[in-house]
Amino acid sequence: MNDIEISQAATEAPITEIAGKLDLSADQIEQYGAVKAKIKLPVTGDASTSKLILVTSINPTPAGEGKSTVTVGLGDALQRQGKKVAIALREPSLGPVMGIKGGATGGGYAQVIPMEDINLHFTGDMGALTEAHDTLSALIDNHIQQGNELNIDPRQVIWKRVIDINDRALRQTVIGLGGRTSGIPRQDGFDITVASELMAILCLSKDLADLKARINKIVIGYTYDKDPVTVADLKVGGAIALLLKDAIKPNLVQTIEHTPAIIHGGPFANIAHGCNSVIATKSALALANYVVTESGFGADLGGEKFMDIKTPVLGKTPDAVVIVATVRALKYNGGVDKNNLQEENLAALATGSENLKRHVTSMSRYGVPVIVAVNRFTSDTDAEIDQLLAYVKDELHVQAFDTTVWANGGGGALDLADAVVAAADEPSTFKPLYDSDDDLVTKMTKIVQNIYGGRDVELEPKAKRQLKTFQKQGWDKLPVCMAKTQYSLSDNAKALGAPTEFTIHVREFVPKLGAGFIVAMTGNVLTMPGLPKHPAALDMDIDADGKITGLF
Structure with a gap:
């Protein structure tokens, strides 16, 4: 079976039962049907001894790495071992879901469910963020239209509009056409919602008051005198914040093995800071003894940003870091064409393993124990797996484990879980990469x-x-x-x-x-991606009974 078929065949526990595993009562959640809920704020609990595990990876390739799959599988493995655990993930964006990358719910038997809901509109957070962002855009242009009391230079408005789909045609636009009643013509453009500063603010805010204070600090553009203009100057911070009053609450779902999963916020790591919300992670730490979280893309992006942007706000550093790698991806980094990755190639694997070495070295600089999880694919040979495990042990001097969570769920990561528990108990001294006073x-x-x-x-x-x-x-x-x-x-x-x-x-x-x-x-990185020649949307369908196919 493929991912969606496995998800659809899974038996979901009532969300009240999942909440009970975290000692949350029915009064502490707001149910969105039988298997989804928002967690009411504030969340209280003693997080002083809770362990935080960060899962990151090598650079992504067309071969796939399975970072979310390993994150979910590791959480399930810890639960199998009797640990009180919560998984903290980002929310998927419709852009990659309908494009090429797919969703962000894991895969195989290491998934969060209901997979269809989470990958589509979920509890409406992405829609709320999009509407809040574009409400601010409308208020900016209305201010300019209605006399421009703040003397905003229309040529220096830096607040673009957003939409949560890959739409290259909207990267550069002209707005305000149609005459005097249709606004002031100016150049504009769209970013994808996950690149919005509101997304970053939602994910870094400590509570609703902090959210509102941060929104007021947003710089939307400059005056003709080149002075910055903020949301506070426009006097609309409260209006924007109230549109996010529900989106700020973290979402509670479950894995196929009924491990609690808190999913909240979804900034991309290549164009944004790539980490789920501080509120979600703090809530997980207050409610569980072990929290498994992930950052976006590779350790060079999401991993670094977790350490240098999120950690100071969170007030908690990871107790261990897991770097996910695959034989296929490393062979691709070693020069193998993506169509030939199923063939054994020990030489290319050795060459491509330098990419893994760089990420192990960079994450080790923070003074936190690092472990490598080799996410096994069915085409991987024993010789390739053995070579990679030996390389990590003998050359990189860190532990590495062969994991099979796609096929076996938590049972495919039990050895990894043992190592993570031991590593999280090791003394560590977190070392920031740079000083806050550095320019x-x-x-x-x-x-x-x-x-x-x-x-x-x-x-x-x-x-x-x-x-x-x-x-x-x-x-x-x-x-x-x-x-x-x-x-x-x-x-x-x-x-x-x-x-x-x-x-x-x-x-x-x-x-x-x-x-x-x-x-x-x-470089040429874009804040509004485009769709591929064959977008995933072409393979999706829904039948008369509402059954979805083609989603992954």
Whole structure:
């Protein structure tokens, strides 16, 4: 069976039963039907001894890595061992669901369910974020239309509109056409919803009051005098916050093995900070003894951003890090064509393993125990698995485990779970990658050299001009969120493996003061992806009885 068939065949426990595993009463949740719920805030509990496990991976490839699948399987394995565990994941975006990547609910027998609901509209969080974001857009243009009291320069409005689907035709648009009553014509564009600053704010806010305060700090553009204009200046922070009053509550579902899963927030890691919400992770830590969470894409993106952007707000550092790798993906990094990955190739595996080495090295710099999970595919040979496990042990000096969670659920990660429990009990001293007082260029250089394995950062003219403005505004000491291709450690998507001596090119910066960081746009990375020649949507259908097929 494929993923959706396995999900549809699963027996779902009532969500009240799943809540009970976390000692949540029926009064502490808001049910969305029988098997989904929102958790009411605030969530209280003693998190002082709870262990946080971060799952990340090597750079993604067309071969697939299965990071979410391993995250779910590890959580299920811990539950099988009698641990009180919660899994904390991001919400899927319709963009990749309808595009090429697929959803974010795991796979095989290591899935969160109901898979169809979670991958589609779920509890409405993505819709609420989209509407809140575009309400702000409408209020900005209405302010300009109705006299422009704040003297906003229409050419310097940096707040784009959003939609939660990959639509390349909306990257650059012109709005306000149609005469005097239709607004002031200006150039605009759309980002995907998961790149919205509101998404980042939702995922970094501690509570509703913090959410509103952060929204008021959003810079939407500049005046004709080049002064920044914020949401607070527009006096609409309360209106935007109230549209998110339900979206701020984390969602509770379950895995196929009935392990509690808290799913909330979904920023991409290549163009945003790539981590589920602080509220969800904090809630999980308060309710469970072991929390298994993941960050988006590879350790160079989501892993680094979890450590340097989310951890300071969360107030809790990971107790162990699991890096997911596959033989197939490493052979691809070693130069094998994607159509030939099922053939044994020990030489290419050895070459491609340098990519894994870079991620193990970069995550180890934070002073947290690192473990490698080799996610086995049916085409992997014993010789390939043995070679990779030996390489990790003998060359990288960390533990590695052969996992089979797609086929066996939690039973395919029991050895990994034992190692994670032991590693989480080890003493560790978290070491931030950069000092908070470092300037933006210093922070970016440390990321490039210590995480990517590159040499330097080069600012293009627009970025240089912006940096001077940021220095005048006092923004140059904020954390930096690198917007970079997920396919390579460099800013060149075709540079696979572990390139060295490269320079990261920053073309522009985007201030996101509500989120509390500056986004550095590198290379040709886009904040509105496009659909592939054969989007996944072409293979989806629903019958007269409402049964969905083709979703993965």
